[in-house]
Amino acid sequence: MSSSSVIINSFTTRSMPRRWFGDSTMSSKLNSSFALCRSLPLPLSPNFFYKQKRAANFHPSIWGDRFINYDYSNDNITHVHDKQVDELKEMVRREVFISLNAAGDDGFAHQLKLIDAIQRLGVAYHFEREIEEALERIHGAYHDHAINDDDDGDLYNVALGFRLLRQHGYNVSCDMFNKFKDANGNFIVVDVSGMLSLYEATHLRVHGEYILEEAFAFTTTQLIESKTTHATYSLAAQITQALERPLLKSPERLAARNYMSIYQDEASHNDAVIELAKFDFNLVQSLHKKELSEIIGWWKEVDFERKLPFARHWVVESYLCTTAVYFEPQYSAARKILSKAMVLFIVMDDIYDEFGTFEELEILTEAIRRWDINCMDELPDYMQIFFHTLLNLFNEIEEEMVKEGNSCRVHYAKEAVCRFIVSIAFISCTFNRYKCSCNSCRSCTFNRYKCSCNSCRSPMILAPAVVSPS
Structure with a gap:
């Protein structure tokens, strides 16, 4: 391949200066967010909610198996290009x-x-x-x-x-x-x-x-x-x-x-x-394609398409979002972990918003709050699959962080995710299932709930992004 050519396939995606975080108030803001979550009122009686399960009928993934296979012969070309990149960097x-x-x-x-x-x-x-x-x-x-x-x-x-x-x-x-x-x-x-x-x-x-x-x-x-x-x-x-x-x-x-x-x-x-x-773009794109192939392999392994057919299968979209967070090669492990976390949070969103009954969601919320594998038996079969995969993901994060000597971070990530999931659980259940009972007075309150829900989702995704290994 000519050095002047640039491969244009599936991936074409600002890092914030560290100076901005020198005197960061992020910790106080997170504490304020946690306080807000703890102060949220409990949802009203389950008698108001629909009892039956609903089919969301999400559009199937448009990607199929397009990215599942990665040509590992490209790794030899990558090794040659690495040397050329080093020479050009010095120039x-x-x-x-x-x-x-x-x-x-x-x-x-x-x-x-x-x-x-x-x-x-x-x-x-x-x-x-x-x-x-x-x-x-x-x-x-x-x-x-x-x-x-x-x-x-x-x-x-x-x-x-x-x-x-x-x-x-x-x-x-x-x-x-x-x-x-x-x-x-x-x-x-x-x-x-x-x-x-x-x-x-x-x-x-x-x-x-x-x-x-x-x-x-x-x-x-x-x-x-x-x-x-x-x-x-x-x-x-x-x-x-x-x-x-x-x-x-x-x-x-x-x-x-x-x-x-x-x-x-x-x-x-x-x-x-x-x-x-040009050289660097091709090298990074090749790495991104390899990572996506591995993530899709994980998705096939957990088999959510068959076991949880009601959920959205946004694997490629989730990975593309992570390349906008950090595309650099040194964040490869972080991208893979964050992509998996985003996929699971999307599935969780569909469980709470579209499929689970109020009684089932109460059990799942308590299981996530306790973060205990012994809660598995109390969950319905489809929730067991999700909860088991969630626990495995954080075990994977912990293993990676142990290698870097930063395993203590995982505890804070779990705590943050638990709190935000619990808050989203209450907000999502209340807002999405109680629409039929809202009168003009209640609608104002539920609009506030909806805004709170949107605000809470971002820190939930940021938690694994911040603790992921570099």
Whole structure:
């Protein structure tokens, strides 16, 4: 396979900077969430609920057995490509970081563009330390007004620097954009590239930054007009993509694949960077396909399609979501565990929302609350299958964490999942089964329950994501 070719199959998908979590209040927020769950009122009498089981009639999986077989002969090609990737990484490190760092302030603008390209092409995880060091120096230049107060500074570079620094958790003032306004306080129309760069930067605004609110409205209008009048074909494609899905809201692998076609046609592109991106994309995609094959094998082994036919079979969709959480190769074990957890939570959701009777759900909820395999005999057959698989998954997580010496994390994951499952159990039962008895007064209460349910599901999925091995 040519180095310039890129395989386009099933996987095309932002990691948050660690700086954002330096003084994290996550622990207090989780405690508040747990307190909220404990304070939820118990559902009303089961007499209000439907007694019969209901068939949800979910659409069958569209994927069939497409991803179950993985060609392990690709592993030999992978080994060869790994060596080429290592060589290209060293070349990029010399050209982008070592040489431009030596250039000092004169190389900031060029380095910003290359760092942006590296990030958008999905290979930034190879250069985390170098990027942090470069941005630290650039932030110092911004702080010392060496860049943003430059009268000759163009909007494209100023907005690009602002976006990159904010993405990495630096506190950069948006007042630098005031110099791009006229005497009446209106933004000055500049080139389309500058408008697009400012538009992407506005998505990192925080509450109260009115200048970025104005910039967002202004650039949106200007880009819509420029798309059909003043932009080249390549730039028009970027504008269309940005208006539909800005960088901050775009799955990283999908954005990387799309940007390859754009970046390689730019006159100023770096050959080593684009070649590295292509090799790396193929290698990571091959790993993702292998992981998905293993997960589908696990799905076939637990045999939920036959044993729990009422549930949704969202295996491929669940795995694709995990690649949006962390796609990097070093998180392979975490992706597999999180994918399985998401599949089980979807099945659990269908048990509570669509199939189980109130009496059965009470037993399952108590079994999950106690987290005891001895509760198995009290459960109906189909719930035994689900509960046994759930326990096995967390045993698998614990085994992986023991290898890393972090087995204590599993206890907190179980505690979090138990609490959220119990809260969802009550909310889901009450809201979905009691619709026929809701009057206008009760509907307001149940709307609150529904919102609580949606809020609780995210931390339940985040628990195994956070404790999963790296």
